[in-house]
Amino acid sequence: MAMVQPRSTKYRVLASHIGMLCFIALILFPLLMVISISFRSGNFATGSLLPEVPSLEHWSLALGIPYTDDAGNVTQPPFPVLLWLWNSIKIAVVSSILILALSTTSAYAFARMRFAGKGFVLKSMLIFQMFPPVLSLVALYALFDQIGNHVSWLGLNTHGAVIVASLGGMALHIWTIKGYFDSIDRSLEEAAIVDGATTWQAFRYILLPLSVPILMVVFILAFIMTIMEYPMASILLVDTDKLTLAVGAQQYLYEQNYLWGDFAAAAVLSGLPITLVFLYCQKWIVGGLTAGGVKG
């Protein structure tokens, strides 16, 4: 999209650059403050943006290393932050891979096959998705409590339950992938089938490679959604060593004792895996969003 460059272009470009910089500054400022708090000694949020006395206290505690201050006092790490991070990554990776696999196959069925009840299933799944998730918390809690009596890895306080609960939010992803499949000309696959390919081969070697951008977008969205999920995980997970980082970070903030510094370090840490995945995949994102969302 190249903007037209009429007469007063120069000022306009300058103004839009300045506007953009201001907006980005507004976006970044609260984040910089959190990063700065995580490097500040003590548990205060006051002080200048650049810490006068930078300290690694909170980071070493977050990474599980006991911290010794100048006076020789040793602070033990209060919470297993790295374990929480590992839990979060494990849950997010497993459920986003499952979401991607399941929604791709069923999107294929919706886009390329005709079967009884297709329109009904598609629409009803989208409507279920509008049911506020917070409202189903109580019901899901009771449900997993019951299941846990029979299948131990799916009960309360297990990661299996969180993963299964996160799989429910798939309808939107199916719609996104289906929209993309619809935009790919099916004559390509038909040609392959005429040449003797099976339906599976046409799907695997023709449709899938063409759909990589949208599949990346769905993977990232699913990854972000599950790693940030708070209400469900906070209700299903109980033990300290089972928590995800999003739930665990909240443990630093008691009514009486707000450990801002430790919280800030854990918060920055919790943003890291998503940021890395996002940085790696961002080149696909704009293409995928464009192709999935805009047609005609």
Added chain:
Amino acid sequence: MNKIPDNRAWWLVLPVFILVAFSALIPLMTVVNYSVQDIFGPNSAYFVGTDWFREVLQNENLQASLGRQFVFSAAVLLIEIPLGIGVALMMPTSGRRGSLCLILLAIPLLIPWNVVGTIWQIFGRGDIGLFGWALNEIGINYNYTGNTGDAWATVLLMDVWHWTPLVALLCYSGLRAIPEAFYQAAEIDRASRWAIFRYIQLPRLKSVLVIAVLLRFMDSFMIYTEPFVLTGGGPGSSTTFLSQTLTTMAIGQFDIGRAAAFSLVYFLIVLLVSWLFFTAITHLDKEK
């Protein structure tokens, strides 16, 4: 290959349908079940019919929080949609700077929601937070835990900070999909910047904007984590939105029948507004 009905497709769809049903349909049925009964314990429940619904619709507390919810969602849409379009128009169109802008804009979307609430909780505090401190220094008496207006401003600002980038990213991807030829034609006609926006960019953005408005409406209407962490619904109940009222009712007070009836009403409102919006848009499409 697509003309003959092929019910083998059900094998591909069934696992997903079961999962979605498990995490949405079963809770929904449970809620319906609760909403017509008065439950005292595991084995003592009485059928009460529509009593809960009647009571819920007359409950002033719920009406107030429904009203707040509508005001909040409307404010969110009115601020975030135009701002998002504006930011998308200002973004560099390509190259390294474009990617950099994309990444920086996406950062608020990559932060866990409860952390967003906490960041703003710190940021807005008068004693230790930069934002609150700066406002107090320039003579504005700002205190989001005590003053209703300040609490609203903070919650709104937080939501704008958190979600405007999403609108901007969607609009940006929509703008990128406009063929170059459209702009060249506009240049030949010596169209003004406003005319380009009004007659080329805005119409081509429509399908993306529909998605953006629907997403933002549904998300803001069901907002829970961020205001809960930021203000806890206070001061008083001035920033208590619908899901929080509901959660307090169901989990805090174990008033499950009333909460269930109320959540069904809530669900219907979301469906109704989304449907109205969707019909309005498709209707507009047909008139053209």
